[in-house]
Amino acid sequence: MDTFEQWMGRYLELNAHERKAILHDKMSVCTCTGCPSYNRCAREKDEKFYCFNGKSMLCISEDFGCTCKTCAVSQDLAMKYHDFCLKGSETVQRYEHELR
Ligand code: SF4
Ligand code: SF4
Secondary structure: OOHHHHHHHHHHOOOHHHHHHHHHHHHOOOOHHHOOOOOHHHHHOOOOOHHHHOOOOOOOOOOOOOOHHHOHHHHHOOOOOOOHHHHOOHHHHHHHHHHO
């Protein structure tokens, strides 16, 4: 199990209140709003934290670069993937790559 899988294992053992608090802390350091792909629509809809929330459903459809790899959340959890707003959450992208 890698770092992300170990973290998810511990996260899933927490209760709903604890999970919410942890995600809130992680979302507070999300740097999506400074990324070149982040747009006005996403800002107006207050979207971000796509590594957990999954794809942008309404706003982001063009890739102008992704800064996820420099984000503390990605580094702390040793995420393998990026472009989460376009390709889905870390969990989803891991699952999809396993199917290939
Ligand atoms: S990895 Fe990307 S989507 Fe996740 S918190 Fe960091 S900047 Fe936001
Ligand atoms: S997930 Fe990556 S590409 Fe999308 S807005 Fe966040 S930093 Fe930019």
